[in-house]
Amino acid sequence: MGKTLAEKILTMKSGVGAQAGGLVVVPVDLVFVQDSTGPLTLRQFNELGIQTLKQPKRTVLFIDHSAPSPAKELSNDHIFLRDFSREKGAILSDVGEGVCHQRVAEDWASPGDVIVGSDSHTVTAGAVGAFATGMGSTDIAVAIALGKTWFRVPETIRIIVHGHLHDGVYGKDLILHVIGKIGADGATYKSLEFGGEALDNMGMSDRLTIANMAVEAGAKVGLFPSDEVTRDYLEKQRRPERYMPLIPDPDAHYERTVEIDGELLEPTVSKPHTVDNTALARELKGVHVDQVFLGTCTNGRIQDLRIAAGILKGRKTRPGTRLIVAPASQGVYLDAIRTGYLTTLIEAGATVVPPGCAACLGVHQGVLGDGETCLSTANRNFKGRMGNPNAFVYLASPATAAATAITGEITDPREYL
Amino acid sequence: MLKGKAFKFGDDISTDHIIPGRLLHLRSNLPELAKHVLEDADATFAKRVKEGDFVVGGNNFGLGSSREHAPLVIKMAGVRAVLAKSFARIFFRNAINIGLPALVCDTDRIDDGDELEVDLSAGTVRDLTNGAELRFSPVPDIMLRILNEGGLVPYIQKHKDLVIN
Numbered sequence: 001m002g003k004t005l006a007e008k009i010l011t012m013k014s015g016v017g018a019q020a021g022g023l024v025v026v027p028v029d030l031v032f033v034q035d036s037t038g039p040l041t042l043r044q045f046n047e048l049g050i051q052t053l054k055q056p057k058r059t060v061l062f063i064d065h066s067a068p069s070p071a072k073e074l075s076n077d078h079i080f081l082r083d084f085s086r087e088k089g090a091i092l093s094d095v096g097e098g099v100c101h102q103r104v105a106e107d108w109a110s111p112g113d114v115i116v117g118s119d120s121h122t123v124t125a126g127a128v129g130a131f132a133t134g135m136g137s138t139d140i141a142v143a144i145a146l147g148k149t150w151f152r153v154p155e156t157i158r159i160i161v162h163g164h165l166h167d168g169v170y171g172k173d174l175i176l177h178v179i180g181k182i183g184a185d186g187a188t189y190k191s192l193e194f195g196g197e198a199l200d201n202m203g204m205s206d207r208l209t210i211a212n213m214a215v216e217a218g219a220k221v222g223l224f225p226s227d228e229v230t231r232d233y234l235e236k237q238r239r240p241e242r243y244m245p246l247i248p249d250p251d252a253h254y255e256r257t258v259e260i261d262g263e264l265l266e267p268t269v270s271k272p273h274t275v276d277n278t279a280l281a282r283e284l285k286g287v288h289v290d291q292v293f294l295g296t297c298t299n300g301r302i303q304d305l306r307i308a309a310g311i312l313k314g315r316k317t318r319p320g321t322r323l324i325v326a327p328a329s330q331g332v333y334l335d336a337i338r339t340g341y342l343t344t345l346i347e348a349g350a351t352v353v354p355p356g357c358a359a360c361l362g363v364h365q366g367v368l369g370d371g372e373t374c375l376s377t378a379n380r381n382f383k384g385r386m387g388n389p390n391a392f393v394y395l396a397s398p399a400t401a402a403a404t405a406i407t408g409e410i411t412d413p414r415e416y417l
Numbered sequence: 418m419l420k421g422k423a424f425k426f427g428d429d430i431s432t433d434h435i436i437p438g439r440l441l442h443l444r445s446n447l448p449e450l451a452k453h454v455l456e457d458a459d460a461t462f463a464k465r466v467k468e469g470d471f472v473v474g475g476n477n478f479g480l481g482s483s484r485e486h487a488p489l490v491i492k493m494a495g496v497r498a499v500l501a502k503s504f505a506r507i508f509f510r511n512a513i514n515i516g517l518p519a520l521v522c523d524t525d526r527i528d529d530g531d532e533l534e535v536d537l538s539a540g541t542v543r544d545l546t547n548g549a550e551l552r553f554s555p556v557p558d559i560m561l562r563i564l565n566e567g568g569l570v571p572y573i574q575k576h577k578d579l580v581i582n
Contacts, residue, residue: 189506362438
């Protein structure tokens with residue numbers, strides 16, 4: 001019987017015929033932590049009784065979640081990560097270098113890789129054809145120590161998107177629509193495998209956005225085939241030798257297939273307090289927004305800043321609505337300076353904060369006040385997510401975010417194209 | 418045999434409900450963090466929960482972040498098992514890895530405050546308040562072995578390797 005992408009990668013890596021439902025032990029090509037889950041991971045590592053890292057040059061410690069640190073306790077966590085990196089030889093990605101998932105995509109992830117990280121959005125690297133998934137601290141500690149992990153081979157739900165997306169509709173709208181359709185637990189334990197004409201023609205930035213949010217439907221991985229878009233991306237990222245084609249077998253077994261007509265998609269928004277609570281942007285006109293947040297591993301790439309700058313050029317954010325912009329990495333930050341997008345955004349009224357997770361998880365750089373509403377390009381809108389359980393978070397594309405910053409209320413970006 | 422009181426929560430209890438990001442600075446101070454366990458779902462829970470009690474959720478318990486601190490602070494609060502209709506993938510694996518049983522059963526039949534008796538080896542939950550008898554889905558074999566060692570750290574300390582068969 002043919003294999004899905006998940007079964008193919010796990011077969012290659014485990015050396016046994018991986019089939020949905022079976023268990024495999026696989027070597028990991030990259031293992032990483034970030035500063036909010038990393039300290040516990042490293043303390044668990046120290047408990048294992050194994051002194052050395054199995055693959056120090058494939059072990060990365062990212063300082064991105066609270067960077068630069070807003071509190072002395074977090075600064076001490078950062079010291080712990082830096083000391084560990086120095087003593088054990090792991091790679092350190094320090095304050096200002098960017099969000100782990102963006103950095104992994106830029107510098108490491110390649111088709112057929114197995115990547116594990118102590119962050120749920122590790123699934124992002126599925127966009128380049130890597131079996132990439134988030135795990136807890138102890139699993140990651142073991143992967144650091146042994147250079148391998150175990151998986152139950154997931155069943156696969158195939159998402160096929162026909163046609164093409166209209167102007168003003170992006171990968172973010174598509175994935176919010178998918179999650180709204182299948183639910184926040186619609187793919188629990190499973191692989192989401194993406195295909196169809198609309199996705200074949202989609203650039204890597206949008207693919208990363210889609211894979212990033214697979215976990216918001218509960219999925220273990222969100223996988224794209226490795227194709228010409230992947231080849232171009234790896235060339236641009238200066239590792240063309242890591243390209244290999246990777247497609248599912250035509251007779252692969254899917255638990256189910258969800259077919260979507262891309263032509264019918266419209267700008268989509270998740271309402272508080274769950275990601276699957278979706279509506280169309282145009283249906284939410286009149287919802288006042290105090291803060292717009294453009295950034296994160298979901299939508300903080302140069303293409304996202306370009307889209308927002310295109311809408312905001314020559315316009316101003318509405319008084320009473322603040323716009324916070326966080327480039328996802330130092331590379332994105334520099335590109336946004338060179339291209340002038342940051343100038344455009346700042347002239348429109350944006351506040352730019354350093355590359356990192358910024359306001360996404362409610363630690364710093366944009367914590368919401370009581371009763372405030374934020375429209376964010378991030379991936380999660382749970383109660384309390386942005387630092388205040390008495391605040392409201394809506395999720396949308398960078399275009400919807402830019403249009404919303406102009407009007408001060410949730411706005412369909414097609415009004416500004 | 419475990420015996421204690423049920424603290425009932427609804428569907429979609431996220432890791433942000435259990436320990437929100439605003440408490441990130443307490444993550445290396447687990448005893449202090451544990452004082453806030455499930456604060457954004459029920460602000461009184463941490464004060465009322467007692468050693469041996471159970472957290473009972475609905476669908477998709479523990480969705481969201483990979484933060485292992487979430488099951489860890491639930492365990493530190495004295496909770497001996499989490500019961501739910503379904504669990505988010507990472508939370509489930511994290512709970513087992515730290516030695517906290519995460520049991521899948523029909524929690525619609527359990528009310529807040531009910532006295533429960535959980536028999537891990539027999540796979541049963543008895544609601545002593547309303548008389549309901551529930552069976553929970555068997556924990557996968559490899560996870561049962563990890564759980565029986567007290568979690569993944571003691572498992573690796575003993576076996577020095579991952580052995581799945």
